[in-house]
Amino acid sequence: MGSGPRIAIDAMGGDSGPAVTVAGAARAWRRRKDLSFLLFGDQALIEAELKREGSDFASACRIIHSDDQISGEERPSQALRRSKTTSMGQAIAAVKAKEADAVVSAGNTGALMAMAKLALRTLPGIDRPALAAMMPTLGDNDVVMLDLGANTECDANNLVQFAVMGAAYSRVVLDLPEPRVRLLNIGTEAVKGTDELKEAAAILSAADSLRMRFDGFTEGDKMSRGDIDVVVTDGFSGNIALKTMEGTARFVGDLIRRAFANSIRSKVGFLISRPATRLLRSTLDPNNHNGGVFLGLNGVVVKSHGSANDVGMANAIRVAARMVRQEILERIEEDLGHVPSRQTKRAAAAQ
Template sequence: MTAPVRIALDAMGGDHGPSVVIPGAELSLVRHPDTHFVVFGRESEVRPILDQHPKLAAASEFHHTEVAIRMDDKPSQALRAGRRVSSMWRAIEAVKRGEADVAVSAGNTGALMAMSKICLHTMAGIERPAIAGIWPTTRGESLVLDVGASIGADAQHLVDLAVMGSAMARIVFDVERPTVGLLNVGVEEIKGVEAVRDAGQRLRGLDMPGLDYHGFVEGDDIGRGTVDVVVTEGFSGNIALKTAEGTAKQLAEYLRAAFGRTIWTRLGFLLARSAFRALKEKMDPRRSNGGVFLGLNGVVIKSHGGTDKLGFASAVDIGYDMVRYGLLSRISDDLSRYQRGMPSPPTVPAEAAAS
């Protein structure tokens, strides 16, 4: 019998706090009965809602924390006010102490990343962590990283993202050798900034059984699902993510206005209602809610701050899968294999070093 997956919850995180976190966690519990929750938050706000969800309460242990990180706090403010005492920090710390296998929060992204990096530290050989998001495509889904953990990247960081992303993709998509593409302004070898071109050359010469380098991909390839994993630095990745979310909302508004214009268009909507229901489900951001922090010595999931209980349940589901299918061990194994194959740095002659 497998051990339960222990999930630490920042109950105070997000725009709605425990009113979304608690019912969302219970929805996930129904899908994964072998889950145990460790809940952190203000007792006066969390306990009344937890008592309304007896199934979750029976599978949980609750810890009172007085401090809650606000959504508009700067990371430095959050660290000063909430380090070691906030619901966010305590959820992450539970992973570090081995009291939980994964932490899930809908709170302030910058604060969550800063606290996670300080508390859990990065894996050996990884300079900066990244956020990986699941992206709906015409083929199914793809993984995109980084979608906002940090700005800028050198070639080494992009290669690290490719290795970590392919390890996660093998879990999420159940494929042995995920295809990986570098996001660029064109597919030609000569296009793009130097860091991207350099990373492409390194990946092209990389011989790893769990990674199939496709080459450069462009922005429209993300939605097409051209590759399983799209690698980019956090600035462009976050812009791409927000643009896609805005375009989906814009398209929904256009359709709503178009089909409400006349009695004939309303009739057309009724006739095609099942097709539009399927489209709405496909484009529903709640189905793919939950960014995974990669590169840390622990698993942390970031839920969208404004999501509802269905979206938060999806984030908890992702955390469950990352633990149950061994994300950390897969990333660690792949990084070790990659780092063993890296060429040694050039030796500096003694006389040059002395000078």
């Protein structure tokens, strides 16, 4: 087994199960061979996939058999009752028991969140965990956005905690010493938005010792310009924004394909512009940005797209490994110590 991060994999998660999860783990391992894996799921299916990847990779893996798995349609409350017998629940338990440093699953998002929160609890100073992910921009870096659906209603304290966690995550994954952070709002003016947004903005503006640059509010159409590193919002708005962006990406791709298929001239134009369309396809491919993270838990939990291929799974694993190497949990705890006290918060909100 490798000397680097130990990653617990819910091998049965996702649309394709072990065929993708094992291949993705192998791809990540070939890039960083200090990784090692605990593979939870059907032993016979996992072993068959390991044979395809070769004995060198298999030596970096240990299989923990599980007959049970969580379906995509299962309610979190139902999944919780079977956490001890399912591949997902056992993979999370390995992190709790310190047998693994992180867990990666492409399975049911609600079940993963519920199980992880119950087993691992939240970090001191964090009220609620948030789901964060990276989205492409026109700039040099992706933008980190949270929350993407874990919390439909949030108060000002939740939003401030999300900002702290998102900034720490951005520093780790994007190597940004002082991420530019903004709150998603219906306008950029200070007078716009809910009371919760205004209070959160006042608190963050007063927290000048945090390792971030709080730049106020942003609107939805400006998130992908490349001048923001972290976008903070509640899970209701964040999930709508995420699905809208994903739908727009598919719409643009389909529109381009239809335009190029209209005539002989269009097809010739496609051949000429193939490098540009290839770049567009790569930028919009969710596999290249795969790996949502449940920030705020007392353990590293990464959610892969259920439809991700082996490239996407490998990216999710690399995100998890980097969070472990860069000690993301310790960074978040340290940064929370720089959030203003309650008295400072009230004074800032009253200004």
